[in-house]
Amino acid sequence: MSLWHYDFIHQALIGGAITAAVAGAIGPFVTLRNMSFAVHGLAEVGFTGAAGAVMLGVSPEAGLLGACFLAAAAFGALGVRLRERDVAIGSVLAFAIGLGVLFLSLYTKYATEAFTILFGSVLAVSREDVIRTALVGAAALGALAAIARPLRFASIDPEVAEARGVPVRLLSTLFLLVLALAVSITIQVVGVLLILTLVVTPAGAAQRLTLHPGRLVLYSIVIALGATLGGIVCAVYTSLPPSFFVSAFSLGTYLVARWISPVQRGARRLEGPPSYSSQSPHTIRI
Amino acid sequence: MTEPRPAISADAATLAFGERTLWERLTFTVRAGEFVAVLGPNGAGKTSLLRVLLGLQPLTSGTIQVLGAPPRRGDRLIGYIAQYRAIDPDLPIRGWDMVGFGLDGHRFGAAPRTRQDRTRIAEALDAVGARRYADAAVGRLSGGEQQRLRVAQALVGGPTLLLCDEPLQSLDLQYQGVVVDQIARWNRRRGATVVFVTHDINPVLPVVDRVLLLARRRWAIGPVNEVLTEETLSRLYGAPVDVLRHRDRLVILGADLGAHEHTADPPSEAS
Numbered sequence: 001m002s003l004w005h006y007d008f009i010h011q012a013l014i015g016g017a018i019t020a021a022v023a024g025a026i027g028p029f030v031t032l033r034n035m036s037f038a039v040h041g042l043a044e045v046g047f048t049g050a051a052g053a054v055m056l057g058v059s060p061e062a063g064l065l066g067a068c069f070l071a072a073a074a075f076g077a078l079g080v081r082l083r084e085r086d087v088a089i090g091s092v093l094a095f096a097i098g099l100g101v102l103f104l105s106l107y108t109k110y111a112t113e114a115f116t117i118l119f120g121s122v123l124a125v126s127r128e129d130v131i132r133t134a135l136v137g138a139a140a141l142g143a144l145a146a147i148a149r150p151l152r153f154a155s156i157d158p159e160v161a162e163a164r165g166v167p168v169r170l171l172s173t174l175f176l177l178v179l180a181l182a183v184s185i186t187i188q189v190v191g192v193l194l195i196l197t198l199v200v201t202p203a204g205a206a207q208r209l210t211l212h213p214g215r216l217v218l219y220s221i222v223i224a225l226g227a228t229l230g231g232i233v234c235a236v237y238t239s240l241p242p243s244f245f246v247s248a249f250s251l252g253t254y255l256v257a258r259w260i261s262p263v264q265r266g267a268r269r270l271e272g273p274p275s276y277s278s279q280s281p282h283t284i285r286i
Numbered sequence: 287m288t289e290p291r292p293a294i295s296a297d298a299a300t301l302a303f304g305e306r307t308l309w310e311r312l313t314f315t316v317r318a319g320e321f322v323a324v325l326g327p328n329g330a331g332k333t334s335l336l337r338v339l340l341g342l343q344p345l346t347s348g349t350i351q352v353l354g355a356p357p358r359r360g361d362r363l364i365g366y367i368a369q370y371r372a373i374d375p376d377l378p379i380r381g382w383d384m385v386g387f388g389l390d391g392h393r394f395g396a397a398p399r400t401r402q403d404r405t406r407i408a409e410a411l412d413a414v415g416a417r418r419y420a421d422a423a424v425g426r427l428s429g430g431e432q433q434r435l436r437v438a439q440a441l442v443g444g445p446t447l448l449l450c451d452e453p454l455q456s457l458d459l460q461y462q463g464v465v466v467d468q469i470a471r472w473n474r475r476r477g478a479t480v481v482f483v484t485h486d487i488n489p490v491l492p493v494v495d496r497v498l499l500l501a502r503r504r505w506a507i508g509p510v511n512e513v514l515t516e517e518t519l520s521r522l523y524g525a526p527v528d529v530l531r532h533r534d535r536l537v538i539l540g541a542d543l544g545a546h547e548h549t550a551d552p553p554s555e556a557s
Contacts (some may be wrong), residue, residue, distance in 0.1 A: 145396040153391030156379055159368045163340040164392045165360015207378040211423055216378055
């Protein structure tokens, strides 16, 4: 009898598809705002939340979502810009992981939980998980659609956007909260450590293929879907971890997109030799 | 009451950051349809004045009225060209998107653009000759191409007051002419008011009505031949300033107007 009759596989495919759609849709905004580090940071705090929940005997999914949401609200309220080079934030986030490890060690019964949260467990998705993923995913997509346009404006040109009446600061916090929703469901599929493979890589590939804002989101979703569903199918046939296949397909697509790169070719055709704007425009004077 | 309401009226407007006063008791009126250039050394508060007019920066004292009301954020009747800032060449933003933001970038919700809106964006691109490269990534365009997109972004909403912060920066002479021409045309045809921050008066000399000079907490406003004179400049700067007319150009020696070629500056503004 074929494996495809088992419920757990249907649940993995449905849960994975919803997650991929949400992660793929939010990705272009993450790359636009240079927030890869924030995504990783939220995921790390999410790990601590899930581990804490395990220790307290509460559902790890609730701990994950709660911790991501609180961290997003805190980042937003403090006006923290998460940058790779920021030593203080990097150190605090590393400590969050350390704390999570401590929580898990205090409750040895669930030692396998750590592996699951860090590396994902899409084949262990339950019917309840699928329903929760669908609800959280719908909320994230709805909120993203509502703020997408002013968010893009505020990301590219905050000064002019503010002058035009766009609530730049509020949008930044709202986006962090939407991101927390997306991160919390993506962790189930690929885990904390592989979060960027669904939230950033498909968007990075898509923006090599098109500059059109609508198509950018569409391509990013399609790539994330392909990597996730393809990864689950390969994992079922090979009994190897799905997270490996998902990240491999995601990276593969990115490399192919970089190689084809119609966007850059188009730019070259239009411009002749590349004419980058000077880093210090003040020096260009006659 | 046939006189239309003034575009801007400032009454004893003062702006200070802590101990540092940028300008004091600024009092002037800009009539609707006027083209006013704002000059002054770096740090004189030119950009801050635009931020006050945009409702982004409150005054320390005094009042300013913009289009008959106190300044408020997001006034649809105001177009704004911010100071030039380099854009990452990898950002997936097209010229089309950038100009579109000027029309509906503030609008929440996922409603698609109407045909009418798309036509307006296309017309704004055409008006500055940017249609040809409207689908390319903005960060890969030259400074002049980007700046024309900014002009189109500011004009697409049909503003009656246009605030421009150094719109000629990073442009070569040819594109300086193109940008000034676009803005001047908007000024004359639509009767729109223009406030134009610049450190070189020469590109706008043919189109400017009056000059507002901000310098060392003091200020002067009036036609070019009254403000950019040796007496006024020397009085404002507290040091001798020479004004030379060479063909159609004004060359000011001894006064820092924020331009980088003036190396022999007098002591910079009070700090």
